[in-house]
Amino acid sequence: MNTPALEFKDVCFSYPGGHEVLRHVSFSIQPGEKVALVGLNGSGKSTLLLHTNGLLLADTGTVSVNGKVIGRKNVEECRKIVGMVFQNADDQLFMPTVETDVAFGPRNMGLKEEEVNSRVDEALRITGCSSFRDKAPFHLSGGQKKMASIATVLSMKPNILVFDEPTSSLDFAAEAQLIGIIDRLPHTILMSTHDMDLARRLCTRAILMDHGAIAYDGPIDTLPYPLISTL
Amino acid sequence: MKPAERSHIGDIDPRALLLVTVVYLVAMLSVPLQRTDMIIWFAAYPIISAPLAHIAYERLFRNSLFVLPLLVFIGIFNPIYDRTPAFALFGITINSGWISFISIIIRGLLATQALLLLIRVSGFNEMCEALHRLGCPGAIATQLLMVYRYLSVLLEEALTMQHARQARSYGKNSFKASLWGPFVGQLLLRTIERSRRINMAMKARGFNGTLSTSPNMHWTTADTVYCLVWIPVFFSLRFIDVSALLLTLFAYC
Structure with missing residues (x-):
């Protein structure tokens, strides 16, 4: 079997104050796999996602990316491999123009300007953002902001993409466009969502979180009906 | 605000614009508070530069008025506490406090106009990059x-x-x-x-506390000329009493 692209081994995590959010979470995702992370609000989905690129570090247990355990020393390296698209695009887009925002990650990686420009062009083309590359993010529509925030991550050429509620607050047209883009991406994908239609269209596997623990991990088509009905 | 498009000073390197603006602010703000006659001459910079940047000075002036309430708040106590007579005008004694109050208003408006001009011409992002490249x-x-x-x-x-x-x-x-x-x-x-x-x-996305800037800034001869024109002007306005000089010249003529 290949080295998993992403692996959680017995991960526990509590926020300061003692509230335990992740309880003995273990799973692995193979390269190229597309996995939906589902569960009720407060079940620990977003906290779990923040562990995938070291924004939060586990209290106990380990999180590995391409076989390397994420720790304080290699967290920057892991962030080049795992690209994260946050739920609220306004949190993701902070530079004065879309173009400079998409270039933000590659520049932080210390790439040459020619390479930065080439990556920016490619990411904007894939996401259909080229026409508004010079616009300020706060002048964009919700759908455009979401596409731009995906471009900001694609420009870093990560192997793994993590989406937190990718379709939240999008209209049906923007949602359809987003699904089309994600569907064409060859990356390993982990996405948290409440949208079971979206999960079924894009993912083959589902992980159901319940009170910080994994309640189900298997094919999305066999996700037990009583568990789905709780979503 | 977007950078001024294809204006005479739109192509000036943001570092040159920033440098000129900083020297302008330092020179103007360091003029003694009672020397309103010296401050007035500093209005030449926004009045001349605004049209060169394809901005109507009237609009720039109107935009700068948003700081007026703050300036009034800062200066309004001067006429109350500083009642030293300065001069008499049509039989009315004008206190030093009123002069410093007017001086604060003019300085504040001119400083705001210079900053608005800088942001309008260079763009806010470029201005921040210029700040970073100049050692900030x-x-x-x-x-x-x-x-x-x-x-x-x-x-x-x-x-x-x-x-x-x-x-x-x-x-x-x-x-x-x-x-x-x-x-x-x-x-x-x-x-x-x-x-x-x-x-x-x-x-x-790999942020470590340092802004990674775009290297699309090139200092040209035009930038050097721009600095060499304005900076000596500001120093002259600061250290030479132009009003007195003109009065002497008129008297001589």
């Missing part, structure tokens, strides 16, 4: 960018909260004093939470 710590330049970017987000948050309040106030539009505390507190909490999420998004 990356943390400060980044902070300025963030403030500029998130001012609108903060206003949106405030507006959302205001709409939520209005929706349940059933026509009572007055904002009770007792509501201000929770309103501002909530806004602060939302802002902190948002800044935490933004910080995570930045770290997720």
